[in-house]
Amino acid sequence: MPRLLPSDTPPSRSAEFLDPEVHRRLEAAVLDVFSQSDFHRANIRTIAKMAGISFTTIYRHYGSKEGLLFSFVNDWLRGLTERMADHLQGIEDLKEKLRKFFWVQLDYYERNPGVGRIIFMTVPITTWMGDKTFAQDKMIHLFLDTLRQGQAAGVLNSRVRAGVLVDIFNGMVQRTFFMWVYRGQNESLAAQANVLFEMLWRAIENPERPA
């Protein structure tokens, strides 16, 4: 069964030696605090107290407030990426692949709204740009390859770079998640995946392709 919860994945970076139980408590605290308050309002001492450790310990393991957040976000996104890879297995059809790609993301953020809030809402994008691993997002690269193949095969619109197709996808994920939160998280997010994906698909498919 695929990994869903962040704590199922081992910590990255220097956190290797943090006691697993402590690591779990710290993760919960990070998720809670950073998802509830803007990055600059989030207080490391509060996080430390919630995790039952001293804030100095956090510093020794993660170096800085950003380091702490980046480490956990990487864990979380790795979890998402692994699940994505797992889900994409055995799907041959490009459209179905992309549909799945879209659905897995919405489903993940619906199950982990705190993670979504952190990535899309409480932390400014420029902060992510300071994270080296941000640019190396494996998921994106896998996705890009798929899209390029689709363009080469004439299925997808090839008038634009594949990156643009990614942008459309991601813009949709981000905006959809944000508005879902903004409007109160009422309906299911994943349940909207199909109708949204169909629109997305029409956006990126090759308009000249013979139907």
Place this chain on the structure above:
Amino acid sequence: MPRLLPSDTPPSRSAEFLDPEVHRRLEAAVLDVFSQSDFHRANIRTIAKMAGISFTTIYRHYGSKEGLLFSFVNDWLRGLTERMADHLQGIEDLKEKLRKFFWVQLDYYERNPGVGRIIFMTVPITTWMGDKTFAQDKMIHLFLDTLRQGQAAGVLNSRVRAGVLVDIFNGMVQRTFFMWVYRGQNESLAAQANVLFEMLWRAIENPERPA
């Protein structure tokens, strides 16, 4: 000719009585500092020095760091909204209207990349949610009405709420702007408007409509 530069629009809030020249310098400083650094790194004292005024004066007029930023962003967005209204005049065709809507935004942010950086990149979305005027964005409401009419007329996809169409539009604007900056602001942003809009259009148009 339409208003393009932020300073062309009168200040909002309590800034009414700030000397126009000082207001212009302050605007330049706010634009500079907030677009270069994350919100929490932006330093009010630096802004005051750049604007050649005392930082107490800023506080008396704007009340807080957020107040300062919100005030100018409101000015800027009002400028964008006015320009938008100006440009949309006389366009009857729905598709052309939406195309214009998309283009004006990309063009605006290309000309005012600092404003775009502030709105989309350096300030977390949750901070904007604290701004009362954020939700009252007139531009969005105008846009929503147009989209609803399009749905009613069977031109646009009516399986989703009009809000979703807005989300797709805005997600595209935001993501496109961000990636444009991220990739170095090389090509013209507005120049991509048409090809991107065509994709957008296919995403939102009514798929069952007889062609």
Place this chain on the structure above:
Amino acid sequence: MPRLLPSDTPPSRSAEFLDPEVHRRLEAAVLDVFSQSDFHRANIRTIAKMAGISFTTIYRHYGSKEGLLFSFVNDWLRGLTERMADHLQGIEDLKEKLRKFFWVQLDYYERNPGVGRIIFMTVPITTWMGDKTFAQDKMIHLFLDTLRQGQAAGVLNSRVRAGVLVDIFNGMVQRTFFMWVYRGQNESLAAQANVLFEMLWRAIENPERPA
């Protein structure tokens, strides 16, 4: 009839040209604010508002917060001095003179507790030392002469400088006033004058004098 109320005396310094009615309101405000709060907590803007004038006007007339206070305290003390001179007239006996001297002060501060609070309680002594007129207190000089005559005549203790006798007198006035306020201003201050003065008298009279 002797001058009792501060406003009966004309303003000093540069305040000559302040409208008499404004001057009266300003005096009331100064008395109120400086007697209720420590010097550094007293707020010039509050005073100005209470007096119905702009704080800038105060600055033009009095130059500074200290200048404002000094000016009125001088007016008030001049009133006390004049009344003192008035009362001492026609008293030949040294002891009766000193008794009167003591009584007039207690009586004055009982009637003008705000003035007493300002002089003895809310303003640090060092602040008074910055007031040129402080050292030139005419009342003290008149008093000193009287005491010196008493020493020369063998009536008062001449083992100490006359200044010391003044200190004992003033220390008693100040401490008595302060404790009267501290204990709630219950009994009459002037009513205690006689019993206190008798003690004072025994302190300063020449112990070797044949009874």
Place this chain on the structure above:
Amino acid sequence: MPRLLPSDTPPSRSAEFLDPEVHRRLEAAVLDVFSQSDFHRANIRTIAKMAGISFTTIYRHYGSKEGLLFSFVNDWLRGLTERMADHLQGIEDLKEKLRKFFWVQLDYYERNPGVGRIIFMTVPITTWMGDKTFAQDKMIHLFLDTLRQGQAAGVLNSRVRAGVLVDIFNGMVQRTFFMWVYRGQNESLAAQANVLFEMLWRAIENPERPA
């Protein structure tokens, strides 16, 4: 030998955990700054610099400018009280007890003129009234009891409350100290104790007592 210098007594309040050496430097700085300038002119940052610590540390330990001053004044006065208790031991005669009481104070303030300046000159009395420990001055209470016993025994004037006798004493101490400073701290203050005390004694002794 009795404790004389302020730093010989342990710190009060939250300062328990301040490094002793730092505490000593801070005490010196507080003594210096607050004795030279009026309370409202005293600058915490200057004090911090002089003490070689960060001004945040001062705030964490003392909470406010007043808290800082109150803490040290309490230390100092505790030192005086202890020395007083030490000196009064073994004195049976009331007059000698009071003489000692007077002398110890003058001697203390002569050795610690900065403390005297702070208590009597640079800080307004009303500020002390905000200090809870001000009213609980143990020294005063010890003294009061002694005076009451003297009144009961018919040695001291019992026409006035014992509190009045304290007032006379304290008024004399305060005024004597102030004028000593005002006149340039030339002669020894303690050396004047005896002649002043004899005057004081005549003021408070029972005038009807058979000699």
Place this chain on the structure above:
DNA sequence: CATGAATGAGGTTTCATTCAT
């Protein structure tokens, strides 16, 4: 190693005082 104390930066607030109208 883990911890709490100290630090420095900077947001916020209040005011006496000065500037410009």
Place this chain on the structure above:
DNA sequence: GATGAATGAAACCTCATTCAT
């Protein structure tokens, strides 16, 4: 001359980060 805006200083407060034990 009278006024309000602007200034600069400093108290106050919080926090990320570093230091020392």
